[in-house]
Amino acid sequence: MIAVVGLVVGIVLGLVLKPDVPLWLEPYLPIAVVAALDAVFGALRAFLDGIFNDKVFVISFVSNVVIAALIVFVGDKLGVGAQLSTGVIVVLGIRIFSNVAAIRRHIFHA
Amino acid sequence: MPERFGAENLGAERSDANRFDAGKADSRARLLATLRHPSRGQAVGGVLLGLLGFAMVTQVQSNERDDTYAGLRTSDLVQVLNGLNAQSRRADSEIAGLERTRRQLTDQTQARQAAVDRAKDQAQTLGILAGTLPAEGPGIRITVNDPEGKVSLNNLLDAVEELRAAGAEAMEFDDSVRVIAQTSFEQDDSGLLVDGHQVDPPYVIDVIGDPSTLSSALNFPLGFSYDVKANDGSVKVDKPTTVKVSSTVPATAPTDATSGQ
Structure with missing residues (x-):
């Protein structure tokens, strides 16, 4: 319940404040958002599996975001930032799909 | 159990299959129960989810607001710049070509206009000389009285x-x-015929030209005025500021003569 409220509060805050993305953050924010989404779906699946732990969720959330940003950062330094971003997005996308498939089985039994 | 969180590896889904049968009955109930009873873990999750929502909305808005070039890397920008340069060069050469065409067309139009103006001037001059156009200007009005009918x-x-x-x-x-070059002067029983029209005294002649030259041309010794006086008539010469010659003759194209050029 609180999680849903937090999500709603965050979205409303973003809509109301309309913050500008700092220039240094601009390449990393989209990847970070996708990584965080992956962590959230993973957490939801773990919750439905009955193995949810809030400490693990926090650590995985933060590490997902940091590692995704780090990969993009290193890729930019190496000159393959665009390709590496694509790779990260693809991997995270596959994970999100598989997690959502498990969640779907739990909720709809199908 | 905490060490197996979520699906941290992609192979997790298969091992979940065993758990699936046992857990599916209560997973919905657990979801509903958690929605009704908040806990500390949920608060942490809520904060993180709030962060995610905030970041997501921010990114979506900046993505929609951003122009095409903000997120591009240096090499991409160089490529875009090159493309734009080539495009602007093409546009420049196109502009130059179009301006050249416009200049040519303007020159042609001006030349044509000048020719038309020249032709109009010429037509007017020739029309006045040939008598097809009415004319006005300085000149004299000659009145010849002929009481004895001897002129x-x-x-x-x-x-x-x-x-x-x-x-x-x-x-x-x-x-x-x-009176033009082809005007005929005849005399029959009824009187004088000018171009077939009968004219009766007093004869009135309107002439456009330099007034003093014209009037002196009538007055030299043994000239027109002298002749008329000798025939018991009189000549009166007026010099109005503007003499109007309003009658015209129809223009006729020459049938035999052609341009010698």
């Missing part, structure tokens, strides 16, 4: 010739008969 056709013809020699540009008898 002859030859006298009038002399007058016309002398006026022509003095530079008359347009001439008219009795405000109705234009």
